[in-house]
Amino acid sequence: MSNIPTSPDLYDSGPSAKAKKRGRSHSSDGHHHHRVSSKMSKGNRLGDDPESDSDTMSNLMASSSSSMTSLVLANGQRDEDFYFEDGSCVLLVGGIxxxxxxxxxxRDSSSFGAMFSLPQGGxxxxxxxxxxxxxxxxxxPDEFRHFLWALYALPPELRIATANxxxxxxxxxxxxxxxxxxxxxxxxxAIQDYVNRKPSPLFNSAEFDALPKAPNQPExxxxxxxxxxxxxxxxxxxLLATMVALLRQLMTISVQYAYLAMKLSDELDLRALRGAAYLEVxxxxxxxxRACGDPAALxxxxxxxATGRLVVTRTQQLKLLAGYYRLTSTWDRLRMTPLQFEHSHSCGATWHQQGCTQSWLEFWKEKTRSDGVMNLGLADVIGRLKLVQKDYDRWGSATYMHxxxxxxxxxxxxDMIKRVEESLPDYFSEPGDFAED
Structure with missing residues (x-):
């Protein structure tokens, strides 16, 4: 893969020698402060030995105010890699x-450029x-450090095919x-190229082999x-389409991935994921x-x-129950009322239209009550319709239909299968939010 960056920070290695070449602050004062601290930790603390107190105080006083602030400042500690001596803008991020x-x-019409152009006052x-x-x-600090690396990176550093x-x-x-x-x-x-690799770098081989069980790698x-x-x-x-497709694949393997898909679809309002995730769960x-506010709940x-049940929130449970009720009600209506279609013009002219209609009604009544359909879940409307569709394809020419x-x-x-699939997220909306409630 091309155009994926490499750097000491970006690829899990230590500080680069380039840091010194670029004028980053690696003051010897920090080492001096460390020596003083080490010396004190070995017993030369103030008051422990009166004869050595004067030497210790001399060492402390010799450490100038600038050397002390180079390690620990009132506002924060200077970053080792991106505190440039010739820098012109000091930023405080998470104490660094x-x-x-x-x-x-x-650069790049950033919000910093607009901020720098504002009047500063007195x-x-x-x-x-x-x-x-x-x-x-x-x-x-880590997020901002990685961002700064990308801003300062040289072109050769952006073309290595390994990435974090x-x-x-x-x-x-x-x-x-x-x-x-x-x-x-x-x-x-670069992320899009990364996640599209085969095999997926998002899973190590050990976890990939264990996917049929559960997501055992929190990372x-x-x-x-x-x-x-x-x-x-x-x-x-x-990238969003790629990740949604990946999660849809994973949630058929593990119900915990299905829960993750369910949670993210609610959090981010991902309609393309919500219905399928709730249906899978x-x-x-x-x-x-889970009992709200129960401190004993581990x-x-x-x-x-411990009993093998998936723990969900109250809101999620209500949506699951609402979805089950709506889907079973939908199937009852479909089973009792065969789908309508428009007869062709030639049906009435060259065919007995009443016999055509009767043949369709008998097929629908028989197939919606078949053993295969009844073995599927009551709320599996899509699965049941697809099975009826398959039976219809096998029906062949042994019919009185035009x-x-x-x-x-x-x-x-x-069309009915597609309609149910597209409206599946609505089936799992909160009670009262569904048009047919």
């Missing part, structure tokens, strides 16, 4: 100070010193937040969750509602309790 260049942050401008940094909330997808997610997320559209698109496309569930949330946040349709799991939503009418009836079955 970054000193970078305004010209870099102003007070000292934020971002000009460690004492008055620009405070960024909602980001972690979690770091790419950080880059895309922060780029989206601060309107770095070009960088965001690059990161999302995999977390990664799937982050990817779908990111695709929705950035409105990247290709309804058909394959025994569920139990099980959490999405896990299987050929054109047969085609119309076949189309009516297919």
């Amino acid at each position: 100070l970054f000193n970078v260049h305004r010209s870099i942050l102003s 007070k000292e401008a934020e971002g000009r010193s460690d004492e008055h940094p620009i405070v960024l909330s909602g980001d972690t 997808v979690n770091h790419l997610i950080d880059i895309a997320k922060v780029s989206n937040k601060y309107s770095f559209k070009t960088l965001e698109t690059w990161a999302l496309d 995999t569930v977390d990664q799937l969750t982050r990817l779908i949330r990111l695709a929705q946040l950035c409105q990247h349709d290709r 309804m058909q394959k799991a025994r569920v139990v509602k 099980t959490v939503e999405g896990t299987i309790d 050929h054109d009418c047969r085609m119309s009836a076949k189309k009516a079955i297919g």
Whole structure:
């Protein structure tokens, strides 16, 4: 895969030698502070030995104010990789100070460029010193560090075919937040290429072999969750479609993946996922509602309790019950009232239309009560209709229906299946929200 970045931070290695070449702050003062701390920890604490107190105090006083603030500042600690001595903008992210260049942050019509153009007033401008940094909330230092790596990376660093997808997610997320559209698109496309690899790099071989059981790798569930949330946040349709398709495949293997799909579809309003996820849970799991505010409850939503039941929230349980009721009611109506279709013009002219209609009614009555249909779940409307459709295809020419009418009836079955599939998310809406309630 091309155009996927590599860097010391992005690919799980230690600080790069490039950090020093680029003028990053690796002050020897920090090492001095460490030596002083070590010396004190070995027994040379103030008051322990009067004769050594004067030496210790001398060492402490020799450590200048600048050396102390280079390690632990009032506002935060300087980042080892992205606190540049010639930086022109100090940012505080989660207790870590970054000193970078305004010209870099102003690229790509970013929100930083608009912020820098605002009048500063009479007070000292934020971002000009460690004492008055620009405070960024909602980001972690690691996320922002990965984002800065992408901003400062050289072209050769962006073309290595190994990637840490979690770091790419950080880059895309922060780029989206601060309107770095070009960088965001690059990161999302790199993620898209990554998840499309075969076999899927989202699963290690051990977990892939265990997929028929349950998602036993929490990091995999977390990664799937982050990817779908990111695709929705950035409105990247290709990545979102890829992740939804993957999760739809996984939820047929494990009910816990189905629960994850159900949860994310509600959280992100993913209509393409909601109906299928709720249907999968309804058909394959025994569920139990977790008691609200019960501190003794050790099980959490999405896990299987000691009796083998899937733990869900009260709202999810109500939606599952509502969906079951609506789907069973729909099947009762379909079973009692055969699908309508329009007879062809030639049916009345060259055929006995009443016999054509009677033949269709008898077929529908027989097949909707067949053993195969009755063996399926009461709420499995789609499965039952598909079985009727298959029986209809096998019906052959042994019928008194006109050929054109047969085609119309076949189309009516297919249209009904499609209609139920498209409205499936509505079946699992909360009580009172469904048009037919």
